[in-house]
Amino acid sequence: MAYVKPGNPKLIVDLNKLRHNIEYVKRMCAKDGVQIAGVIKGCTGLFPCVEQFERAGVQFIGSSRLEHLAELKEQGVQAPLLMVRIPMISEAEDVVRICEYSLNSELATLKTLNKHARTQGKIHNVILMADLGDLREGWWDKEEMTDVAEIVENELENLHLAGVGVNVGCYGSVLATTEKLQELVDVAEKIEARIGRELEIISGGATSSLMRIMDGNLPERINNLRVGEGILLAYDLPTLYGYDYQNMHQDVFTLRAEVIEVKDKPSHPVGEIGFDAFGHRVQYEDRGIRKRALLGLGKVDYGDPAELLPRMQGIQILGASSDHTILDIQALADQGKEIMVGDVLEFDLNYATMVYLTNSGNIDKVFI
Ligand SMILES: *Cc1c(COP(=O)(O)O)cnc(C)c1O
Numbered sequence: 228m229a230y231v232k233p234g235n236p237k238l239i240v241d242l243n244k245l246r247h248n249i250e251y252v253k254r255m256c257a258k259d260g261v262q263i264a265g266v267i268k269g270c271t272g273l274f275p276c277v278e279q280f281e282r283a284g285v286q287f288i289g290s291s292r293l294e295h296l297a298e299l300k301e302q303g304v305q306a307p308l309l310m311v312r313i314p315m316i317s318e319a320e321d322v323v324r325i326c327e328y329s330l331n332s333e334l335a336t337l338k339t340l341n342k343h344a345r346t347q348g349k350i351h352n353v354i355l356m357a358d359l360g361d362l363r364e365g366w367w368d369k370e371e372m373t374d375v376a377e378i379v380e381n382e383l384e385n386l387h388l389a390g391v392g393v394n395v396g397c398y399g400s401v402l403a404t405t406e407k408l409q410e411l412v413d414v415a416e417k418i419e420a421r422i423g424r425e426l427e428i429i430s431g432g433a434t435s436s437l438m439r440i441m442d443g444n445l446p447e448r449i450n451n452l453r454v455g456e457g458i459l460l461a462y463d464l465p466t467l468y469g470y471d472y473q474n475m476h477q478d479v480f481t482l483r484a485e486v487i488e489v490k491d492k493p494s495h496p497v498g499e500i501g502f503d504a505f506g507h508r509v510q511y512e513d514r515g516i517r518k519r520a521l522l523g524l525g526k527v528d529y530g531d532p533a534e535l536l537p538r539m540q541g542i543q544i545l546g547a548s549s550d551h552t553i554l555d556i557q558a559l560a561d562q563g564k565e566i567m568v569g570d571v572l573e574f575d576l577n578y579a580t581m582v583y584l585t586n587s588g589n590i591d592k593v594f595i
Contacts, residue, residue: 235485235571236524237591238584240270242279244476248458249283251474252437256452259440262286264309266433266455268295269578270480271585274302275594276459281306287328289453293318300325311453313356313364319343328352330392330430332364334375337383344385352389353379354430357414359407361399369414376418390428391415392451396435403436405444412448434463441470456578463578480581482535482574482590484552488521489568494555504548518560519545522552522572528590529576530583536575 249265256263264287265280267273272295280288281304288304290296291312299308310329314322319339322329324347331337331353344351355376358365366372379388393411395401408431415429431439431449434457439445441464456463461475495513503509505526525547529535532547541558556566566572576584584590 234591235483236522236528236589237483237593239481239483239593239595240273240276241476241479241481241595242275243595245276245459245479246279246283248461248475248479249280249285252454252458253283253285255437255440259445260450261431261440261445262451264289264311264430264451264453265458266290266311266453268292268311269455269459269581269585271295271582272298273585273592274299277304286451287453293321293325297321297325309453314340320347323347323349323351326351328354328389330354330356330364332356332358332366334378337375337379337386341383341386350385350387352387354390354392354428355379355388355418357391357393357411359393359395359401359410361393361395361397361401363394363398365393369417372414373418373421377421380422388422388426390426390430390451391418392428392430392453393432395432397433403432403439405439405446408432408436408439408449409446412446415448433457437464438468438470460576460578460581478575480576480584481538482529482576482580482584483571484522484524484574486520486566486568486570486572487523487551488519489556489566490519491516492519493517503546509546517555517557520554520556520566522554523550524589525550525552528584528587529580531579534577534580536577538573538575542572 253263263285265285266289267277268290270276272290277299287309288306289309289311296308307327310322310326313330313332316336316339320343323343340351356365358367379386395403415426419425428451429449430451433453436452437457461472461477464470465472494517495511527549532544532552543555545553545555
């Protein structure tokens with residue numbers, strides 16, 4: 228018989244709060260004539276989460292991972308699926324089979340998509356990506372991009388050129404300013420002049436472009452944004468950029484982890500110091516004897532312990548190995564708050580810890 232875990236650690240996902248966030252962002256965007264792709268890679272495409280996006284009626288459901296989208300297709304998701312990581316040639320056949328839309332930046336890949344679309348008797352929709360300075364995907368040379376748009380339009384008969392898009396912020400930390408996004412509209416209009424018709428979709432980026440909607444200075448023709456973080460966590464816009472996001476829930480996800488040891492110990496390791504479990508030389512601060520707690524989960528589950536956000540004040544995360552997390556709880560003890568073995572502590576997530584935790588087979592996912 229398979230081992231059934233008693234329940235900790237677990238990730239609690241509040242679907243009502245998620246639904247609220249989706250509806251809120253969707254409404255905010257709709258006022259500016261912008262539709263959204265709900266990007267679900269951050270939560271590993273967890274199906275109950277995706278259902279909330281679908282019920283809210285988003286324009287597309289997108290992921291960077293074809294395996295997420297394949298699973299959704301299998302589960303019967305009806306919303307058009309959008310592959311947001313430009314496809315590998317080796318997965319082009321599956322992209323056409325699984326997704327209605329994909330973002331693209333290479334003619335060779337487009338030709339392969341076209342070939343498979345023909346074989347499968349389909350028209351696959353493509354959005355061509357412009358690189359406007361963030362230096363991840365997209366054409367830097369906009370003349371070449373326009374030439375390729377013309378080839379897609381006139382020669383690749385099983386592709387439909389649905390529009391253009393941009394991504395900023397992910398690598399180069401470039402901001403989605405009005406000027407940047409206007410550059411995308413200019414590229415779109417150059418392509419439209421060349422092919423002699425309007426493009427349906429001008430996709431102006433991800434969560435960071437919501438700032439333009441909140442400031443009321445999104446260029447008029449941008450009509451799609453691809454939003455993940457700004458709905459799932461709603462953390463970056465208020466925390467990094469100081470936007471008012473009070474109407475959004477920042478606690479859609481709650482990590483619950485169980486305390487497995489509580490002891491007073493020295494804060495500096497005792498003995499000759501070599502390397503930690505991951506081959507790093509670590510500096511340890513000597514603060515004398517402190518009260519510490521261990522949690523029964525570790526880096527394998529969430530990545531970097533420094534990125535876990537304890538809900539309870541007075542908990543300091545000291546570090547972790549693969550399967551243990553080490554906390555300093557002396558500040559709590561000083562306030563007379565006792566943490567005991569078997570207690571469960573709660574944490575908020577950021578993007579990286581959400582990605583790891585939703586992926587971890589060690590973590591029970593509970594949907595409320
Ligand atoms: C991940 C991704 C998004 C969504 O980004 P968020 O910051 O989570 O909103 C949008 N577009 C592309 C191309 C992506 O890779």
